[in-house]
Each structure stands twice: as C-alpha cells, then as structure tokens.
Amino acid sequence: MSDPAPIAAAREDGRTTLTEAEGKRLLASAGVETTDFRVCETADAAVEAADAVGYPVVVKVSSPAVTHKTDWAGGIGVAVGLDSPEAVRDAAAGVLAAAGERGVDADVLVETAVDLDRGTEVIVGGVRDPSFGPVVLTGLGGVFTEIFEDTTHRIAPIDHAEARSAIEELHAVELLHGHRGSDPADVDALAAVVVAVGELVADRPIAELDVNPLLATADGVIALDALVVLES
Amino acid sequence: MSLTQLFEPSGVAVVGASRAEGKIGYVAMANATNFEGPVYPVNPSESGELFGSAFVPSVTDTDGPVDLALCCVPGPAVPDVLAECGDAGTGAAVIYASGFAEAGGEGETLQREIVEVADEHDISLLGPNTSGFLVPATDLRCSFASGVEAIPTGNTAVIAQSGGVAHVLAFQSRRQRRGVSAMVGLGNRANVGFAEAIAYFDGDDRTDAIALHIEGTDDGRRLLDACRASDTPVIAYKAGQSDVGEFAASHTGALTGDHELYTAGFAQYGVPTVDATDDLLDAAAALGTAPLPSGPNVGVVTAQAGPGIIISDRIQRAGGRLPELTAGTKARVDEILPGVTYDDNPVDTGRPMPEFGEVVAAVAEDDLIDIVLVYELFEEALGFPVDTLEGLAEEVDKPVLFATEGIDADLESERDAVEAAGVPTFETPERAADAAGALARYARLHAEEPPGAAAADGGWPRPGGSAAADWKGPRDE
Numbered sequence: 088m089s090d091p092a093p094i095a096a097a098r099e100d101g102r103t104t105l106t107e108a109e110g111k112r113l114l115a116s117a118g119v120e121t122t123d124f125r126v127c128e129t130a131d132a133a134v135e136a137a138d139a140v141g142y143p144v145v146v147k148v149s150s151p152a153v154t155h156k157t158d159w160a161g162g163i164g165v166a167v168g169l170d171s172p173e174a175v176r177d178a179a180a181g182v183l184a185a186a187g188e189r190g191v192d193a194d195v196l197v198e199t200a201v202d203l204d205r206g207t208e209v210i211v212g213g214v215r216d217p218s219f220g221p222v223v224l225t226g227l228g229g230v231f232t233e234i235f236e237d238t239t240h241r242i243a244p245i246d247h248a249e250a251r252s253a254i255e256e257l258h259a260v261e262l263l264h265g266h267r268g269s270d271p272a273d274v275d276a277l278a279a280v281v282v283a284v285g286e287l288v289a290d291r292p293i294a295e296l297d298v299n300p301l302l303a304t305a306d307g308v309i310a311l312d313a314l315v316v317l318e319s
Numbered sequence: 320m321s322l323t324q325l326f327e328p329s330g331v332a333v334v335g336a337s338r339a340e341g342k343i344g345y346v347a348m349a350n351a352t353n354f355e356g357p358v359y360p361v362n363p364s365e366s367g368e369l370f371g372s373a374f375v376p377s378v379t380d381t382d383g384p385v386d387l388a389l390c391c392v393p394g395p396a397v398p399d400v401l402a403e404c405g406d407a408g409t410g411a412a413v414i415y416a417s418g419f420a421e422a423g424g425e426g427e428t429l430q431r432e433i434v435e436v437a438d439e440h441d442i443s444l445l446g447p448n449t450s451g452f453l454v455p456a457t458d459l460r461c462s463f464a465s466g467v468e469a470i471p472t473g474n475t476a477v478i479a480q481s482g483g484v485a486h487v488l489a490f491q492s493r494r495q496r497r498g499v500s501a502m503v504g505l506g507n508r509a510n511v512g513f514a515e516a517i518a519y520f521d522g523d524d525r526t527d528a529i530a531l532h533i534e535g536t537d538d539g540r541r542l543l544d545a546c547r548a549s550d551t552p553v554i555a556y557k558a559g560q561s562d563v564g565e566f567a568a569s570h571t572g573a574l575t576g577d578h579e580l581y582t583a584g585f586a587q588y589g590v591p592t593v594d595a596t597d598d599l600l601d602a603a604a605a606l607g608t609a610p611l612p613s614g615p616n617v618g619v620v621t622a623q624a625g626p627g628i629i630i631s632d633r634i635q636r637a638g639g640r641l642p643e644l645t646a647g648t649k650a651r652v653d654e655i656l657p658g659v660t661y662d663d664n665p666v667d668t669g670r671p672m673p674e675f676g677e678v679v680a681a682v683a684e685d686d687l688i689d690i691v692l693v694y695e696l697f698e699e700a701l702g703f704p705v706d707t708l709e710g711l712a713e714e715v716d717k718p719v720l721f722a723t724e725g726i727d728a729d730l731e732s733e734r735d736a737v738e739a740a741g742v743p744t745f746e747t748p749e750r751a752a753d754a755a756g757a758l759a760r761y762a763r764l765h766a767e768e769p770p771g772a773a774a775a776d777g778g779w780p781r782p783g784g785s786a787a788a789d790w791k792g793p794r795d796e
Contacts (some may be wrong), residue, residue, distance in 0.1 A: 218539035221512050240583040242543065249587065 091116045094291060094317060102151045103294070103317045108196055110313030114298065117283040121310045124198035132171045133179035136197040143170040143200040146178040148186065150193035154314060160185040165224045168200055203229075206304030207262045207272055211280050213243065213288030213296040215318065223285035225250075227259040228300040235259075236242060243285030250281035265301055270305035277303050280310075322511065322519040324410035326445045326454055326501065329356050331461075332378045332409070335391035336360030336369055336402050343415060344391040344462045345369075347451075350460040350467055357383050381406045387411045389461050394418040394447065397623035398432050404698075405440025412437070414447035415460050420507050421448050434509050437637065443515075444497040449506025450482030453489060455498060456525055462486070462502075473498030475603040476520035478513065479532035480505050482591060484558075484596070488530065492600055495746075496738075502526040514545035515525050521549040528607030530599045531590075540700040545590040550760060552606040553590045556599045557581040591638075591760040593753075601750050602757035604743045610716050614766075615759035616642045618688035619665035620679050622672075627665040628750040630694060633749055637756020638763065639690065641665070648685040652678055671695055676704025681713045689762060692755045693747060697725030701720040703733045718758055722742075722751035 090098070093109035093116075105113065111121040111163035125136035126149055137144045147156050148164040156164040163185055179195045186193035208229030216222050219242055226238030239253045254260060254274055265271035280301060290298055297314040331351055337344030340556065344362070348381045349391055351358045352370040360369040363376040371711045375381055378388055378400070388404045390397055394416040404412055421431040426778040430447065437444050445452060446681050451462035455472040462482075470489045478484035482504025500523060504518055513536060520526045529551050546553045560578045584591050591597050591767065618638040621627030631641055644652075652662045657678045660669035666678055691712075695703065703723070712719045721737050723730060724744040745751035 216539070216580060218535075218537050218577075219543070219584055220540045222580060238579075240579055242580075242587055243538065244585050245587075 090291060093315075094293075095159050097317060100151070103319050104151050104154060105149055105313075105315040106149050106182070106196075106318070107156070107313055108149055110296075110315040111295045111310060113287070113315060114310050114313055117260035117287055118296070119280050119283050119310050120307060122198040123315070124196055124202060126177065126194050126196050128194050130176045130179040130183065131194075133195050133197050137169070137172065137175040138198045144175060144202060145169065145198050146175060146182065148193050149196040150186065150191055152191045153157070153193065160189065184298065189217045192268050201302055201309060203300075203302065206302045206308075207259070208300035209263075209277060209303050209308070210238070210299035210300065211277075211284050212302050213284045213293060214273070215288060215294050220313065221285065221289040223250075223253070223281055223288065223294050225253045225257065225281050227257065227262075231259075234300060241281075241285065244289040245282060246281055247275075247278055247287050250278035250285070251275075252280060254278060272304075272305060273307050276307045277301070280308055294318045322411070322443055322515060324386035324524075325413075325511070326459075326519060327443060327454070327457075328411065328459070330359065330381065330383050330387075331356065331387045332359045332361045332381060332388045332407075333391060333457075334361045334378060334388050335396075336362050336365070336374065337391070338365060338369060342391075342639065346463040346465070347389050347391050347415070347461070350462055350464075351389060353458040353460070355457055355459075357381075359385065361388075362522040366447060373417050377407075378403050381407070385409045387413070387461070389451070390414045390416070391463075392416065393765070394426070394429055397429075398436050398446070399683065400443075401433055401436040401440070401442060401674055404442055405436070410441060411443040411445070412796070413445045413449065413451050414509070415449060415451065416446075417448040417465065419447040419509070430507060430509055437510055444509040444595060445503070446506040447509060448482075449504040450486060452485075452501065453499070454501045454502040456500065459689050466490070469493060470502070471496075471498030472500065472525070474500050474525065474527040474607045474756075475600065476500045476523065476526040476529050477502045477532075477600075477629045478511075478516045478520065479503065480508075481532065482506055482536045484532045485677035488596055488600060490533065495597075495600060495604075497600065497604055500527075508536070512538070513542045514538070517542075517545040517549055517553065521551045526607075527553060528603040529542075529553045530603040532596075532599070532677060533557045533581065534559060539580065539584060543584050543590075546585070546590045547588045552603075552611065554599060554602045554606060554612065554757065554761075555581075555585050555587070555590050555592050556594065556596065558590060561792050567688065575782075586764060589764045590760075591757050591764060592756065597750065598753055598757070601745060601754040603756040604757050605720060606717060606761060608712070608718055608741060608743045610712060610718060611765075612689045612758045612762040613716075613720050616640050616687055616689045617664075617680040617692055617755050617759060617763050618642075618644065618685060618690070619692050620668070620682050621665050621693070622668050622670055622673075622675060623669050624660065624669070626694045626696075627667050629748040630722075630755075631665050633752035634692070634755050634759070637753050637759070639752075639756045639759035642687045644682065644685050645687055648681055649729070651681045655681065670703045671698040675701075676707030679704060680707050680711060680717075683711055683717060683719060689757050690720070690758050691715075691740070692720045692722070692751055693742075694722050697723050697730040697733070703730075703737050705733065705740055706737045708737055711739070720751055720755055720758075721750060722746070726786060781793050 210228035212224040221243040485504035661667040
C-alpha cells in the first residue's frame, strides 16, 4: 500500500513533521472533514484565498519548522476572526515578515473561521507505543486537554462500537450529549473520526498524530488543526 | 514453544546441587526432592548422594530422561549448562541467577547469549532473575524459598513478573485457604513470557482462573492477544501508577501513560484489573468458580443490615449494579419471612434464621440477578445454609459468593462445607463486594451486545464501555 500524497511529500523533503495543510489533507483522505483552507505564498494571495473560502477567516503560519503556531513569533502565528481584506493582508504580511526575519521557510494558511461555541472541542490522537503498538486517544480538547486530562485510550485499530465506548467513557461525554439545552453532538461522526485516526496510525508510518481541536457539533465534526509526525 | 517439559517434566535435574545447607543448590534440591518423578543432583565437584539421589557430574549423565533443569549456578556458567541440557534433550530450564538483562551492560549480552543457546536447542527458559515456580499438585517445587511445601493446591494459576510477588501471592493464597494450581515468577522473561505462560495455563486442567501481576513488558500487545485468546478467565494487577507526572503536555504521546494503556488495553481485551494482591486472588477465586456471570446485576442477601450497607455501596463503586428484585421474588421473600426487615435488594433478614437459605435461593432464582452475594455472621446454633448452597450456583447458572465473620475454629467446618458446595468465601464485606465487582466487570467486558446499543436502550454498558450514568467504575483518576 503506497503512502498517501501528504506523507510521500514530506518523505521526499526528508521531513518527519507534516505541515498543518498536509495533515489536514491526510485526514481528508481518511474521510475526516476539515476546514476549507488555502496555502498562500503572498499577502495578496491570502486576500484572494479569504474571498474564496469566505469571511471570517483564520490566518496561520504554515511551515514544517513551526509546530506550535500559537507560541511562534510573539503570538502572531495564528490570527483569528479576520473579517476584512485589510485584516487578512496585515496578518499574512506579518507572518511572512516574521518568517523572513527568522530565516524560516514559511507560507500562510488561510481557512474558514469556525465558531467554537457551535460545539465541543475534542482531541483525537494516535500514537505508536513501543509496547502496545498503535494506540488511539480520545479526550476533551482545546485548552481543557491539559487541565483535566480527561482522556481514554484504545489499542488500535478499533471498530465503531469500540470508538463509541471510548467516547462514552469520558467524563466530558455529558457535554457531547447536550448540556443545558445545547444540541447533542453527532457522536457517531466523532466515533468515525476515532476509527479513522486509529486506522491511520495503524496502517501508516505515523509516530504521532494529533487532531486538536476537533469541533464536535450537532451537524458533524470538523478538524480545526492537525499535527502529524512520521516515524523516522 | 511448548511449556509441557517445564511444568510437567518426567525428570528434573538440579544443576549446581550442593550439600552445603543454606546454599541455593541445597535448598532447591530440598524443595524439589518430593516431586513424583526422579530428581537428579548434578555437580561435577560432588559425589555420593543428596536426599537419596546419587550426584552425577553432568545433566547428560543421568540414568533417566531429564525434561527440566533447575540451574543453581552463577550467571556466567549458564551458557555451558544450557548447552549440556541441549545435548541431554532437556527442554526446559529455570535460571535463578541475576546479573542478566536487568543489570544492563554485560548482563544484557549474557542474556542474549543464553537465549541463543536455548533457541538452538529448543529450550524454554524460565527467568533468569527469578525465584522459580511451583505446581503443588505434583509436588513440583522449583523455588528456593522456604515454606513453599505448605502452599496447597488450588485452581488459580499465579503468573507474576516478579518472583518475589509470585511468592507473596502464593503464601497469601495459603492464608486464604485457597492455594494455587501453579505459581510462576517470570523474572526477565528471556524466552518464556506472559503470552507463553497464559497459553499454557489456559490449557491446564487444574487451572480455572489466571491471575497476572505485571510491572511492564515491551510486548504489551502480545500479552493482550494471549489474554483475549484464553478461554480461562484472566485477571490482572498492573503495579506502578506513579508515572502521572509526565502527563502535563497536551500531546497524545504525553497523555498516553503506561498505566493508562495497560488499564485500557486489558479492559479492551476482556481482562478486569485490580489494584492489590489480595484483590487479585479474591477476584481469581470468584472468576475460577464456575459458572461465569452473564451480567453485572448483583443480588445481595444479608443477615445483618450494616455489612449489607457496606457491601451495597461498595459493589456499585466496583462496577456492579443492584437492581430491584422482581415483584415475584419480593412476594416470595415476604412469604418466607413475613415482616422481613427489608425485602428488596439487598434483602436484609435482620438476623441469621433457619429460613435464611430459602431467602438466598429466592434471590438467586430471580431472573434479574446475575451474581449472588450472601453475608451472614456465624451463628453456632444455625450454621450456614449449606444444604441450599449445595449445587445452587450450577442450578441457577450464576456465581454465588459468601462472606462471614466469627471465631475461626467455630465456623471452620461450616465454611469448608460452603466452599465444597462450590461457593467461594470471603473474609470481609469489602473483599466480598470487590470480588462481586470484579465478576460484574468481567461480565460487562465479555458482553456480546455492542456497547452503543446497550446505552441507547437504557441497558447497561460494559466498562471501558459505554455511558450509562450508573457506571463510573474503577478508572485511573
């Protein structure tokens, strides 16, 4: 089985870390919905991309050298809630200039902004454990991942029922089932992502894969970020 | 690899046997000598006899076949001993010496060397760095610990990563009057690991439950696969939860601790886990007593309210459920004991009484009950309801557990009769409740119903399973 294009591209460059764009394409190839995005080399292209995907948008640094985008370059690596061409142009130009100053080969990624209040932020991850092999993790995502460590694990690959059980075991499952009048999230769609991530880490030369956050809403789940590290 | 030569040898050689009391070569010979087959002391520097058997210079010089060699020699001598075992057709060896892989450096090299020799001659190696194993039923005591001859035969196979913990469990099983079908300390697992041992004891007629103690293994998936393949129930105690400090970062690798993986992996592969050595043996005793439960619903019958309250509370935290009894059962209980203290689950009769057994039978026969737990302080004039318990579990096809308290000497014969009736007994309300909880978790893990469907129709989930609000069972917080 040949590797999907994003993995092959990284291998060709001698990289073990995929860019967010490559990571999202890999997820999309596995049937996981991601935000609509474009990768742009210039600020002008970023403005065109924003028109294409629709405002408001998010502008992010896109480079294999930058894995922690929010912390990068004093916090300009991720600009959210941009609702005008000017704002997009400024954010993109800022990223490209900071990259130039740091000697980092970087583009900008422009994607549709997603209202986080529409759903619950979840993390789905995969890791290759030295003893157990491929493992898939499900947990409460976003900033709460670190605080509550509300996660469950399964030896991968797993079927849909096992993925459901991994979700239902979370303390945070009440949030997904609809909390204080909010609509219940599509847990089956979330389970499908857990299955897909388990299969990716089981079938592909992936050392670690993080989809965080993954927004679980009533209308489905959407991957807002993706970090993929290949086995060296 | 077959472990038949290891655990069912026709003849045994003690290599490095010694007349010097206190030396491991003496103690190993002393412990092995009651084995039903021949036991040969091997030592080129000794002559004459030891425990009635003549010394021979090499394992190749015995006058009968030797399947198993107990190697009481220092580590560096082991490769040559194993080569001789190969020449003698000996298919298994226990290596007690330490200083192998656990010591790192040259020890790792030495361990690789013995594995090469063993592989070449198809020898199963228990150890190195182990205190051995016991099969009490055949008086096969391949341990140099003192007192092992007192460990009785039971139906639980103890497989421990640590030889020390193996002995802890074996001696505990004696104090619990249960015993073991076998006790095995795997040590460094040179070529006999958990997977091989589980597969062997799954096929062992004397073993009805397999109790695992694990510190950590570099092939967790093989261990899990062996557990899933075992028809004999397996229960596990993974020692060491202290790696939590590393879980700080938000990435999957950092969020995936060793203990969490073992706990999740065991649940996924059908193995309930416990957190203490006595819990491990209690759960094994419950699981090893056929029949296995088909669900997590526990029916409790108690002759005293207080212990019943402790049990009811604890069972639910341990993964069990206490369903309401059917109207029919309640009516039956009321008919047996008009004005009974409490006629629902738990049924509280208020005190021991001649009708206690009838009440137990009524609850056991309730269709909503999967597991029966009986608590009763010993009352000399009444004894235990042995007549009712006799054959009850088989009849209702549910496990029945019994816990009591009183003066040991007074209740001993009655308790033995309960045990002989196929009902495992427990020493405290908590331990009985925890054992019932382990049965309930086992039932959930082995439920055939998909967990999602079970949750949707308001039924019960399996642990590691789905979401009924009533199960927030043992998990690592």
